[in-house]
Amino acid sequence: MQTQMGKVPSPGGVISWITTNLGRVLISLFVPVITFLVLWQGFIFLRDSKAPQTLIVLVAIIWGVGGVALLFVVSNWMIEQLPTEWSRRLQPFVFIGPGIAILTWYLVVPVIRTLVLSFQNDIGRGFVGLQNYFFALSNRVMLESFRNNLLWMILGTSLSVGLGLLIAVLADRSRFESVYKAIIFMPMAISFVGAGVIWKFIYTYKGEGSGIQEIGLLNAIVLGLGGQSQPWLQLPPWNNFFLIIIMVWLQTGYAMVIISSAIKGVPVELLEAARIDGASEVRAFLRITVPYIQGTLLTVTTTIVIFSLKLFDIVRVMTGGNNGTDVIANEFYLQSFTYNQTGRASAIAIVLLLIAIPVIIYNLRQFSERRAF
């Protein structure tokens, strides 16, 4: 059978060559069309179907995951139909192409588009110069947001890193290390909205009057100690601190895990030698452990600083930014999606990006130092 595929030169060789290759070309066109039709039908079904929700969810998952896998298989198959040299040249782009395309659409181009928008007015037409940036950097609400973000960055980060370090060091000396660490780490699995509910329940306030029983833990404790119950989340500037505690609760686990693994890397011999020389535990910690892990401390600190800069959910759910608790990311959300001031919102986003640029440069430097790519 194989011999008919053109291996044996025969009078009809040219014709058979054409027919087999024509077949190939046709199949090469046919396969992508079929693939597209199948995927399109799936899309239409998901958009318009009135089927029970469980079924739709199931179809959606299979369609989404299967669709992407199918696209890879089909595009690779098509490339392999090409002459060897071309297929070898193009194949890398089958592998990296989809990733690069999505990154370009979702991150690279938006940076430029947002930059352009930030110089335009609210409907995205008409050049307004630096007006949006004047707003972003001098409006009263924005200044309040910057102040609050600074609070979040300084207090939230130092408390998270400090507590994470303390727990990592202490847990290192305990037999129940993994239990303690799992408990501290657990909030990482909880959404900020969920954490918002959890802490709102702690701060909740019912007001004064006879027969009213405070059910919030904090007010119950304050009352139990003979104090007055308070609407904690409506007391500027203290309400910011009550919100920051939530972030500390969420982020300490992260700091702890990273720092803990760095502490495990400190050579035991060094510490033993210091102890034999009569150094106290505290001294050995400050002189040996801390210098040894300072790179890690810096990484953890920057990560949490960047995180606190973009913080949105907690403030949105807890106070909506009222009573002096507004932050930059919430103001960005309000400007772009509530007030439809896309120009101002874009300027705020660009400011966020500018603050993150030193970290980007640092990352790139680390990367180029570490490996010869």
Place this chain on the structure above:
Amino acid sequence: MAVKDMNAPRTKLSSSLVVNGVLILICLLWLVPTLGVLITSFRDSQDIFKSGWGTVFPHKEDVQSGEIKVDPSVDVNGPITIEGVTATFEEWRNGVTMPDGSKLTWYGNKRTRTLIVSEQKWVGFSTNLTLDNYKNTLSGQEISFKDAQGQVIIRKGNNLATAFLNSVAVAVPATIIPILIAAFAAFGFAWLNFPGRKFMFVIVVALLVVPLQIALVPILRDYTKLQLNGTYLAMWLAHTGFGLPLAIYLLFNYISSLPRELLESAFIDGASNFTIFTKLILPLSVPALASFAIFQFLWVWNDYLVALVFLGDKNRVITMALAAIVGEKGQDWHLLTSGAFLSMMLPLAVFFALQRYFVRGMLAGSIKG
């Protein structure tokens, strides 16, 4: 505490006690907030309105033991003497402790002429627990519950069952799709040669910390044009875009460290790149894939901002549904607590089951680990 400490010097034993003591204290502080929500979610709604969740545990409480009617002849506008104690109406109303230790409290307004006698008694574990709160939050129909005074309140349910399914439909593909795309790309960057390879990877590294706020407005415009708002596909693509830099970076680190001989021998055997990738690289990379999968799943499941912008009220996911309860029913703690716990169940299960992979991924993700 430990056996090995028994023979150790006293100082070591006491320092171990201090270490564990401090850690236990911190862990308690960390657990109490979640514990309170968990317990409250199972309490009867009327109980929740009346008392804090601590009352589920054994405690001393005023227990009503009787009633006293005030004689109609007594003037309630002046000081009132009851059982030998004289006090004003306001004082009676706030409750007066009698010489025998019981407490008398005036019930309602002056005309009721009724006092409630109560005594401090130990109350055991509360058994008044229920699953009704969970039924009510899951339901999208009308729901009813009792407030502090026992009055029945009727509300529209927040339909967390639907939101939960939507979250599954968003989170599962939004976890697998970026992994698939990133694994292909990481393999390409690590093992294939093509022009612009280094430049493109530098871009990926630079994108690691770009705040996603930068992309929301332009992408929303694209979605409006393409009519993708409110679809699962919109969410999958958005989460893929925002998750890809970290995914490619992590998987590249792993895949590029696989032994070179392994791939070369497969190549000599005549396997194509695609076969090498699917038959060799993917199975070998399972630990790295799992690390990122947990990361991405938790991130997508817990995301609020991206869903808020691209989904709107159509197909809303569980974080949005929960935030909606906070906004609409901020004092209905029986709904809020059970809703919060429903939203936390799946990520917590994933987290505890696969914690090891999660930690590994996190360590690899911090640029200088």
